[in-house]
Amino acid sequence: MGLIAHQLEKAGIATTSISTAKDISESVRTPRSVFLDFPQGYTTGKIGDQKLAIDIVKAALNLIDTVEEETLTTLPYRWGDDDSWKDTVFQIPESGSGATDNRLERSDHPQYQTSQDREYAKERHGEKDCMLCSGIDY
Amino acid sequence: MGTNRQPPINYIERITATYDALGYEQYQWRETESPISFAKGMKPVSESKIGMIATGGVYSSGQVAFHYRDDASYRAISSSVDTSELRATHFAYDLTGAREDINVVFPIEAMRMLEMEGYIGTLADNFLTCMGGIYSQRSVEEELAPKLVERCLQEEVEAVLLVPV
Numbered sequence: 432m433g434l435i436a437h438q439l440e441k442a443g444i445a446t447t448s449i450s451t452a453k454d455i456s457e458s459v460r461t462p463r464s465v466f467l468d469f470p471q472g473y474t475t476g477k478i479g480d481q482k483l484a485i486d487i488v489k490a491a492l493n494l495i496d497t498v499e500e501e502t503l504t505t506l507p508y509r510w511g512d513d514d515s516w517k518d519t520v521f522q523i524p525e526s527g528s529g530a531t532d533n534r535l536e537r538s539d540h541p542q543y544q545t546s547q548d549r550e551y552a553k554e555r556h557g558e559k560d561c562m563l564c565s566g567i568d569y
Numbered sequence: 570m571g572t573n574r575q576p577p578i579n580y581i582e583r584i585t586a587t588y589d590a591l592g593y594e595q596y597q598w599r600e601t602e603s604p605i606s607f608a609k610g611m612k613p614v615s616e617s618k619i620g621m622i623a624t625g626g627v628y629s630s631g632q633v634a635f636h637y638r639d640d641a642s643y644r645a646i647s648s649s650v651d652t653s654e655l656r657a658t659h660f661a662y663d664l665t666g667a668r669e670d671i672n673v674v675f676p677i678e679a680m681r682m683l684e685m686e687g688y689i690g691t692l693a694d695n696f697l698t699c700m701g702g703i704y705s706q707r708s709v710e711e712e713l714a715p716k717l718v719e720r721c722l723q724e725e726v727e728a729v730l731l732v733p734v
Contacts, residue, residue, distance in 0.1 A: 432624060432715050432731050433599060433601060434599070434706065434710050434734040435707050435709070435713070435714045435718075436602070436704070436718055436731055437605055437606060437620065437732065438710075438714045438715065438718050439608075439717070439718055439721060440605070440606040440607055440608045440715075441606045442608075442718045442721070442722060443609070444608055444620075444718070444726060444727065444728060444729055445607075445608040445609050445611045445720070445727065445728040445729070446608075446719050446728065446729050446730075447702065447729075447730060447731065448730070448731035448732070448733065449730070450730055450733060450734075451732070451734075452577075452578070452580045452733075453577040453578075454577070454578075454579050454580055454581050454582075455580055455581060457721065458581065458600050458601070458622055459599050459600075459601055460601040460605055462605055462606075462607055466577070466695075468574075468577055470673065470710050471663070471664040471734060472625075472663045472664065472665070472666050472667060472673070472734060473664045473666050473673045473674075474625070474673065474674055474732050474733065474734055475672060475673055475674065475675075475676040475679065475732060476672070476673055476676075477666075477673065477715065478666050478669050478670040478673060480721075481678060481679065483681065483683070484672050484673075484676045484679040485678075485679045485682055487676070488676050488679040488683060488730065489683065489688060491730055492614045492683070492688070492689070492728075492730060493620070495611060495614050495617075495728050496611075496613050496614055499607060499689055500607070502603065503605065510607075512572065513572040513730070514572070514574055514575040517578050518577055519574050520588075521578075521580065521581075521583035521584050521587045522585065522587075523586055523587055523590045524602075532587075532591055534638065534660050535637060535659075535660040535661075536660070537637045537638040537639075537660065538636055538637045538638060539636050539637075539638050540593070540636055541633050541634035541635065541636050541724055542635065542636055542637055542658045542660075543634045543656070543658065544610075544634070544647045544656035544658050544668065545630075545656070546655065547630070548628075548630045548631075548634065548656060548724070549634075551630055551631045552631060552632060552633045552634065554631075555631050555632075556633055568594055
């Protein structure tokens with residue numbers, strides 16, 4: 432996201448981001464960021480918690496109004512009563528063996544959440560993957 | 570009572586160690602060194618048109634879904650879309666939360682509420698989504714990022730909320 436942010440800023444469009452990976456944000460140097468210490472996949476809060484999502488988004492947008500230098504602000508919210516969720520993230524045994532890759536296999540084919548979505552996309556974009564528009568609806 | 574907080578996860582260290590143990594080629598983490606640009610003369614958010622770019626693999630039913638191998642395309646999703654039409658698909662993160670409530674990776678309802686409250690001037694007609702997890706930085710730098718910038722300029726947004734996963 433750092434690369435995208437830098438090009439947008441150069442084009443005159445201000446950016447602000449929400450990050451759950453503080454070290455990565457520091458490394459790529461997004462111009463304005465809030466850091467939320469939540470697990471990956473919960474960048475803007477918890478399931479069904481609209482108030483929290485609004486507070487997080489507001490905190491990020493507020494940086495556009497208030498800062499003009501590189502900023503990474505840590506938000507106060509906590510995922511749970513303890514931080515045990517951190518114990519299992521990209522952790523490998525001391526021996527160095529037994530590491531696992533939980534990510535899904537790479538594929539060049541569109542990965543639909545539902546088979547119905549596949550049918551809808553076929554109806555709208557033809558039997559083959561629409562290479563011309565990449566499925567983008569203008 | 571909560572227990573003491575642990576420091577933020579050092580993802581770069583942990584991922585590097587995991588890839589090493591798996592015998593994968595190491596990912597070249599990007600370190601930005603030169604001074605970074607800041608857009609100048611910004612209007613307040615309450616008077617601006619605000620866009621959103623999210624990397625969680627979100628698409629709207631009817632669109633072609635993202636694929637899992639260096640997908641450098643993007644999708645434009647109407648900011649007034651019915652939230653129940655939104656889907657998430659990704660190879661690298663746990664989709665449980667996103668599939669139950671898309672707002673945890675694509676805070677569209679929060680954005681709409683903030684526009685209604687007047688905190689945001691207006692929302693862009695379309696929000697943009699992409700896949701992330703693209704290993705070639707060159708592909709992001711020369712392909713995806715310029716396409717997103719061009720679209721943001723077309724949408725005439727003045728500021729963008731970035732939501733990586």
